[in-house]
Amino acid sequence: MGLPKSWKGSSNLFLYMKNLIVLSSSLPDHCEKFQGNFVFDLSAAISEKGVNVVILCPHNYKAKFFENAKGILVYRFPYFIPFSFQKLADGTGIAKNIQTSILSVIQIPLLLLSEIFFTFILVLKNQIDYVHSHWIVPQGFVGAIISFVLKKPHICTIHAADIFLLRKLFFHKYLLKFIIRNTNHFFIVSNYVFNAVNNQLSSKDSEILSKKYSILPMGVHVSRFELDKKIIPIRKKYCVENKFILLFIGRLTDKKGVEYLIESLYEVIQYDANIHLLICGNGPLHEILLDKADNLVLNNFVSFLGYITEKEKIELLSIADVLVVPSIVLDNGETEGMPVVVLEGMAAGLPIIASDVSGVRDVIQTNFNGLLVQARNSHQIAMAILMLMKDPVLREKLGNEAKKSSKMYDWENISQSYLSQLNGMKK
Known part of the structure; x- marks a missing residue:
């Protein structure tokens, strides 16, 4: 799979400041709608503190492949053809879509492979120093792979729907173990969600998590x-x-x-x-x-x-x-x-x-x-x-x-x- 045309020429070498890639499955389809979206608002607040931020999220057919939103580079990766059939990350979100659409279920491995591929591309292309994933699956898994292979520090924000989605996967304990061991720090939005995560861990992985997490909700302007x-x-x-x-x-x-x-x-x-x-x-x-x-x-x-x-x-x-x-x-x-x-x-x-x-x-x-x-x-x-x-x-x-x-x-x-x-x- 090649790069979308609008990605070419958008490189920013970020030679002097820290470079962060943010992985998310939730972002509005146009930059004019970004205000009030917590993924973008947090990214913008970090960017204002001198960090160069790149956001990668799934494409939908109404959206551009690339946008520059107030200096933040937003890339959207395709994962199904025709683009109008990309349903998994659309509308109500991944957790709900896989309950109501067989097509969404079929697209799970395609989205995952495409996200891994394009994350590697952007990490190398933009000389990324750090990876921040929103939701433990699938983004947390992708971030953990990048951390494991490229030795990039990885932080993961766990919201809620992601941990309940993870529980439905028959191999979730092995997946969670890999993510826990290849993430430097977790931000978890509530104590309730922390307990939901911790209850799925072995005693060893629970001890690992206990040393690298913070309870912190999203924010507000x-x-x-x-x-x-x-x-x-x-x-x-x-x-x-x-x-x-x-x-x-x-x-x-x-x-x-x-x-x-x-x-x-x-x-x-x-x-x-x-x-x-x-x-x-x-x-x-x-x-x-x-x-x-x-x-x-x-x-x-x-x-x-x-x-x-x-x-x-x-x-x-x-x-x-x-x-x-x-x-x-x-x-x-x-x-x-x-x-x-x-x-x-x-x-x-x-x-x-x-x-x-x-x-x-x-x-x-x-x-x-x-x-x-x-x-x-x-x-x-x-x-x-x-x-x-x-x-x-x-x-x-x-x-x-x-x-x-x-x-x-x-x-x-x-x-x-x-x-x-x-x-x-x-x-």
């Missing part, structure tokens, strides 16, 4: 959420001028737990009907959730806004009274690692109601900077909403503390933790 509180025209835009506004932002999938939020809204309006829920995001449960709201006769109390831009997200955070994150743990143990929207809500100074699962409990302390509720418990969500509706002093206190807490998760601080690890590694 706190300054981006220094909101202009000109809320009246924005409230008019969304037809919620005089309402108490609940906000949900995320993909409409099982583990987001949105059905329990809708059920809680039905309970809330029995006590106070001056409320409106804004649900932002698309996903496979969209129609099911619409039907649920319709069956509960909540049409006048909930709006499904679909996909929202980064600008719209900031607008909605500026008018919301409460952000609700009702995540659940699925029967197979899968859940979110650390929802970035929690950090965004904190940075916006919002009181947050969130399920006490996974990484949320690492950053939210109930009655200090938010309220934690039992997952899958719509009654507890309703009681928390009513508490905040009736107590503006508590709302302000929780929001203020949330905003203070968010500063430690600013990309400036998160990227410094990554850079400290890079600086401590020998090339």
